Amino acid sequence: MLTTPLNCPPVDTMLHGLPVKPLEAAVQAAHIGVWHWDVQAGTLSYSALARSILALPDTGPVTMDMVRALTHPEDLPVTRDIARRALNPDVRGSEVYSYRINRPDNGEMRWIQAHGLAQFGVVDGVETALTYSGSIQDVTERRLLREALADQKERLRLAIEAGSLAVWDLDIATDTISPSPELNRLFGFPQDATPTADDLRRLYAPGEKERLQAVSAAQIAAGSTKVQSEVRFVLRDGQERTFLLRADIQPEQPPFKRAIGVLIDVTDRVRQEQRVTTIAMEMRHRLKNAFAVIAAIASRSWPTHDRDEGLKWFRGRLQAISSATDLMFQPDTEVLLVGDLADRIVAPYRHHDHDPIVLEGSDVAVPSALATPVAMALHELATNAVKYGALSVPEGRVTIQWEATPDKGIKIVWQEAGGPAVDTPVRSGFGSTLLGSALFPAPHQIDHVFNGDGVRCTIVLRPS
Template sequence: MNRHGLELAIKAAGLGEFEWDIARDTFVVSQHMAAITGVPAGEVGAEGGRVMDRHIHPEDRDRYLRERALGLESDGAWEAEFRQIRPDDGRTIWVRISAVVSRDSNGRPACVTGLVEDITQRKHEEDQRHTLMAELDHRVKNMLATVQALAQQTAKRTTSLESFLANFSGRLKAMGSANELLTAARWRGAAIDHLVSAELGALAPGQTRWEGPELFLTPRAANALSLALHELGANAVKFGALSSDHGHVEIRWSRRTDGGFELVWTETGGPRVVPPARRGFGSTLLDQVTGRELNGGAEVDYRPAGVQARLRAGAQAVAPRPETVPEAPAARAVETVITSSRGADLKGARVLIVEDAVLLALELETGLSEAGAEVIGPAYELEEAMALLDRPIDAAVLDANLNGRSVTPVAEALSRRKVPFVFATGYGEAGGAPGGFDAPVIRKPYDVTQVAAAVAELLRS
């Protein structure tokens, strides 16, 4: 390649060239390097290399000088990355140099020839990834700690395993519902009407209504409100207005002058209300946790005509509305928690389990077996699942994603054989089942008895 062609290639690659003649103590900066670094092009006195060293960020200079010294002593080439302060405009950029050392007849370094690359964008992206990973780590630990506390507090206030499973599963699903909305909005927050719709939209069609101004809540407030609405809804179904076909629940929220909001839950038309004889964890959630998490307060009035709850939130609970807010998800179907897998009769049914999370797969295997099913699998990988398809199968439970690979090939094969299946997945697609299949969907986190019930329903239809 001729010199002109080499220059074009270097320019196209976004590189700049330099030459440090140690014997003559000169440094040559190319036009390409000048454009990258802001150092004037041409030949200058090298001053033993210090002419360029003075532009290196003070925090990186000593490290680079050590790397260069080692490079000069070695045979061949060396590379280094450091921040440089451009002398023309004062901007700090990240550069990467690749240098080759040539030696004289006595073996002493005579010349250094190298290339310079601007890696500022790459470093910025790396910093963003590190920040996101740290934030993800923080959120995961917070979520696990919250789930642990939720389990412990629920267990302390329940008298049976069945009651614990029902209460804990419902609260976990409320957290999952809020998390789904937050994920859709990239964890900037969630719209209050979306939260209400997700919790109550399918709870009692025709018996619930809500209205209020458009508000966008912080992630912390969204989680707290979702849990509060779940507790109120669960109580209304068990003991309150929604335990009767004639009862109604109305939710209204309004802005407060301090920048926060107030939400009022009102039940009417249900059985006469009697204040609870003992405080359960649900009451603690409403009275203490919800109020504090909303930077406000919560009050529940057990009026004879119907429960009324008033939730007040401070300005800290309200987030700036993003330019685009995800559309409201379809109302989440209420998944009745069956407190025993014996409630679903799967005797003799051959059920394929495809799930990449080992603990979940084992829990599914146990639950379906207790319901009488003959479990095929579990299959943890796509290839495992495909290899099991030649066996007699009556129904299947499929995770949508298997270690980053879609379960679609398995679903397609089952559809061709007219074998019904249910998706048990953590993917929150509002448009129905993953891949557009006509199949029931149970969102994680779930209770295995829900899956058993769904499979039993498939086999009856």
């Protein structure tokens, strides 16, 4: 590349009482090196700063070969073409351009931004370039930052597309929303449409606007500036869709000026969850009906000689199993202590004449969202114990212990003793899968051990 320092005539003046050269001071302050090429004489000159930027020797002549040698090979044709156009009197190119150098002192690759301007005159009756002068500046950090920002922007774009995220920005003071193509697509507007905030609010399903306002007010009152809720909309084509709304309100204290957020279409997931809930409730209903049928059959079939006492005990066991089944299908809003939950689950296997189960622990509440998984886990452990473990023989015992952990979680230990020897299963069945990631995904933890002392299962519930 052709780069050379500019030898400008000095212009002395006064600044704060001191003589300075204004042009030289300006380029030094901006960390800009200047160069000058006397085209007719074929000589190059560089300022001290230009030499430093290009890692050229501090003193001595600078040749064209030296400059070309440090220019990155892939950029050399570009810089040559720029120089040719700048020196062509019919073109007189003067664009700002960037290229790479490999510093001769350490081999480091740096980005240089350059600008040159040729001066022309008549030589032997032909208009010819006399000089070519300009500036260079090391813009490596600026270039890397720009590339990093471009990379970050591209990653964000890919993440938005992959997650089908619709980004929005609401100016609360003016109630003006800045939509995005994804937001327009989500609501069925043309891609280049600019719907107003009211246009979107009119698509709320009945009652959703008021519910969302109440949810937002509650979350803000609790000290959070992040709002999250599932919201139902009835789109312009009549379809009802459910979107997950996440918003960050700025600033952190009223009066709020801006809200930035995303909407995610979760309709399919919500519908699947509703189907699963419906199936679970249907199963619960059918199980309870089955218990009622079994009780009715027992009432008619129980031997006469021990009918009253035996039937009473049998019905009690059925009722306990029914109660445990109810617990496994409970809504997440019910709050239970670990002891109460365990007592209700193992009730079918206890009797006042023979109680093989010991419950030990303090008053620790199970998070509502984890009550059903814990109930199902204890029910599975009890069922296995009746089939194969400690509860399958009269002398068997089960101890259930629980305690709060230092990180505000809960540790529950199921320990069997006195039962038949139990070997580790050769293959995992439904029960093993259930007593694992199905009920307790990370960060929760479950450890199921089979040894000579009896089955030991440790459940550690982590705080959310």
